[in-house]
Amino acid sequence: METTARDFTRNASKYPAAAERGERITVTRNGRPVAVLSPVTEESVPDHPADPMGDDDIPVFHSGSRTC
Template identity: 70%
Template sequence: METTAREFNQNASKILAAAERGERITVTKNGRPVAILSPVSGTDAPVSPYPTDPMGEDPDAPVFHSESPVDWSAGRGDYLEGFGA
């Protein structure tokens, strides 16, 4: 089976289902092959874990909140310093 990158983007679940059924899919972009999807061989292939929330868990990620409410009465200038403002 062959599909374009645009078709893959619009119908990813159907195309992945075809791969799951055993089909090998070539994805093309501007008429040239850029990727090949193929089924995972064997039924006992390990499934890698995936995050349960959209961003995943990362204990080292910075936390962007303040313990006390921010007083915006003086404007946003000082708070936006360093963010290109």
């Protein structure tokens, strides 16, 4: 579901009810998304990634002598 910031303000009570039913609401201002209201799930979501991200072949940089 998508709504404008103005409509979100005018009808603020209906959007938490929609999120509670499982809907995800994107709030836009001047056609650009500015916020998302989504349902709370029982799944635990970490505040930061717990595992390394990206490839396993991460370059290692050493300080000291430089070779080209």
